[in-house]
Amino acid sequence: MxxxxxxxxxxxxxxxxxxxxxxxxxxxxxDNAATTQRPQQVINRINNFHQQENATIRRGVYQLSARATQEFEAARSTVANFFKAPQDDCIAFTQGATESVNIVARSIIKEKLKPGDNIVVSLMEHHANFVPWQMLSQATSTELRVVPITESGDLDLDKLNSLIDSRTAVVAIVHISNTLGTINPIKVITQMAHAKEVPILIDAAQSATLYPINLTELDCDFLVCSAHKMFGPFGVGVLYVHPRYHRQVQPYNYGGGIIRSVKVEGTEFLPYPHLLEAGTPNVAGVIGLAEAIRVIKKFxxxxxxxxxxxxxxxxxxxxxxxxxxxxxxxxxxxxxxxxxxxxxxxxxxxxxxxxxxxxxxxxxxxxxxxxxxxxxxxxxxxxxxxxxxxxxxxxxxxxxxxxxxxxxx
Known part of the structure; x- marks a missing residue:
């Protein structure tokens, strides 16, 4: 059973x-599309961290810090397992889906853009998956191509396919529309993009909780979601980056926690995902997300x-x-x-x-x-x-x- x-x-x-x-x-x-409520199990786990386990991670050699670090990294494994990611280190923790999209736009895609390139998004995107690409296209003299919808509210897949070409830098598509409820065929769309050797980002903010996503099978390049729409806390997001892009990720913020070596002449950073987790992360929130996933997996x-x-x-x-x-x-x-x-x-x-x-x-x-x-x-x-x-x-x-x-x- x-x-x-x-x-x-x-x-x-x-x-x-x-x-x-x-x-x-x-x-x-x-109003669950905005945020879901939190089960007692998640609230208890977060409170327990604050009451009995509170410490910064990674740099402390004392027991509390070691335990917090272990729980933080265990949460990464929990998230990776939940989405069936090919590796645990495909998962980075952010402040939310919005920041995750911005990281992909500014720390990965921006580096490869050239004038005359284009970015493909859909008309039904949340501003978080529309405005970052709009700003990036304007800043880099590239074209923002917007896929229309049908009268019923479905994505026009034929038009989407025609808009993707050899100069497309990325396709950014929502899995489930937060306004219309449209469920887009992300596997078909991913295959469509990859057939033209174009990377694709999936916004799974509305789908991650109840619609099982197998990232190994889907083979998308990037995926984002937020804990607070998964019965988890505010202030925590997930960024999935396929291993083929790990070496292309650049730091989004600079500071402690992402450093391999700092000298006057220059700085060497840790590899992905750690280079995106500068400063002191929301440890309690990440642990709360892992607990929310344990709740979801009961069903x-x-x-x-x-x-x-x-x-x-x-x-x-x-x-x-x-x-x-x-x-x-x-x-x-x-x-x-x-x-x-x-x-x-x-x-x-x-x-x-x-x-x-x-x-x-x-x-x-x-x-x-x-x-x-x-x-x-x-x-x-x-x-x-x-x-x-x-x-x-x-x-x-x-x-x-x-x-x-x-x-x-």
């Missing part, structure tokens, strides 16, 4: 592992994704039945993210009204302004479900929206 199967199909039992729901019993938390993720898909389909139908409510996008393959607009009401007003009913949703542009500009929406309301959401949450959302519509429109 898969460990944790006993609680599958019962989000209420899963919810009991997350103390925030005991603190706020009326809370319907539907049968395939079954959980199927449950969430069914719940999301029900939610989409209940929302679509509300007069004046427009769903944004209807991708062929979608995750548990739904964006919508309600006629006659600004999304911020909708979110504020829902908040009065203890329902937490996101309103705005979701860091995807180019996408919403293209779709003609100034802003939307976004609902994003996770493993602790259930049908009662969906019903409360729909009922509250109907009540709001009857009251204000």
């Amino acid at each position: 898969v460990e944790g199967r006993k609680i599958l199909g019962d989000p209420a039992a899963i919810k009991q592992q997350f103390p925030i729901f005991s603190e706020y019993p009326e809370l319907v938390y539907l 049968d993720r395939e079954s959980l994704v199927k449950q969430l898909h069914k719940l999301t389909q029900i939610a989409r139908q209940k929302l679509a039945d509300i007069e004046g409510l427009s769903l944004v996008g209807n991708p062929t393959l979608s995750s548990s993210i739904i964006s919508f607009s309600l006629a006659g009401m600004h999304p911020h007003d909708v979110a504020s009204f829902l908040n009065e009913d203890h329902i937490a949703v996101r309103a705005g542009q979701h860091c995807t302004q180019p996408l919403l500009d293209y779709l003609g929406w100034p802003a939307t309301v976004r609902v994003s479900l996770s493993i602790y959401n259930n049908l009662q949450d969906v019903d409360r959302l729909a009922d509250s929206l109907r009540e709001m519509k009857d009251f204000l429109i």
